Amino acid sequence: MKTAVLIPCYNEELTIKKVILDFKKALPKADIYVYDNNSTDNSYEIAKDTGAIVKREYRQGKGNVVRSMFRDIDADCYILVDGDDTYPAEASKEIEELILSKKADMVIGDRLSSTYFEENKRRFHNSGNKLVRKLINTIFNSDISDIMTGMRGFSYEFVKSFPISSKEFEIETEMTIFALNHNFLIKELPIEYRDRMDGSESKLNTFSDGYKVISLLFGLFRDIRPLFFFSLVTLVLLIIAGLYFFPILIDFYRTGFVEKVPTLITVGVVAIVAVIIFFTGVVLHVIRKQHDENFEHHLNLIAQNKKR
Missing domain, CATH: 1.10.287 (Helix Hairpins)
Structure with a gap:
């Protein structure tokens, strides 16, 4: 059984080394992939020197990175995580077990049920997470706690059947709706979230990315229902x-x-x-x-x- 850790990376030189080392420790047999998305700092070199399998994705946006990862990499279990060191590598072992034991096709690292609202200092991000969660659960008659988390596990069947249309950060919302619509087995795993370290800046724009997420949501609602x-x-x-x-x-x-x-x-x-x-x-x-x-x-x- 092969596990692949997928880390999209854009200007994360302050944290990418720690993220790689933490996952090497948590999953010593896993292959760790870092796809650099046109970083202007030393993220690529640091990731390569730390022992990750590093590739470049020249089309800007997290959705484009994930699309290339899903196409290129074959594994039995995929663990997707951001390179900003806000998610605990320790949770990856349980995620791997759920996927490999066929108990889930997608495991959601649930931040919102634990420390997210205390750790996250961006007020409108909190409100946006609640709004999107409420809309999706209402429209699709579901009970998902964290729609837009950046830490997830996937089965081979999910990854190879997921037709990604998102180019940027709305990819997480698209994943959740795809899983709900096609009756994939979803498990939520509460995880401890920590805010970015000082000097590390979020790439999210609260209003423009929020608009893209809402637009995607209603577009998928129209197409799916x-x-x-x-x-x-x-x-x-x-x-x-x-x-x-x-x-x-x-x-x-x-x-x-x-x-x-x-x-x-x-x-x-x-x-x-x-x-x-x-x-x-x-x-x-x-x-x-x-x-x-x-x-x-x-x-x-x-x-x-x-x-x-």
């Missing part, structure tokens, strides 16, 4: 049409005349558009079901190739 999504749009349009139509109807019963003909025509158009949108959702729902059946077949092929 099309009937529900387009039914909601239909309902909103019908409510708007009803608000304008019923006063016209009341006036007609009272006077026998329709005084607001242009408004009535507009209401009729909105109602027709609402019906078209609803049936669009029905068609996309059928296509989505066919896609899910094809995906299950794809998973079976991945499992067979792994056995060979």
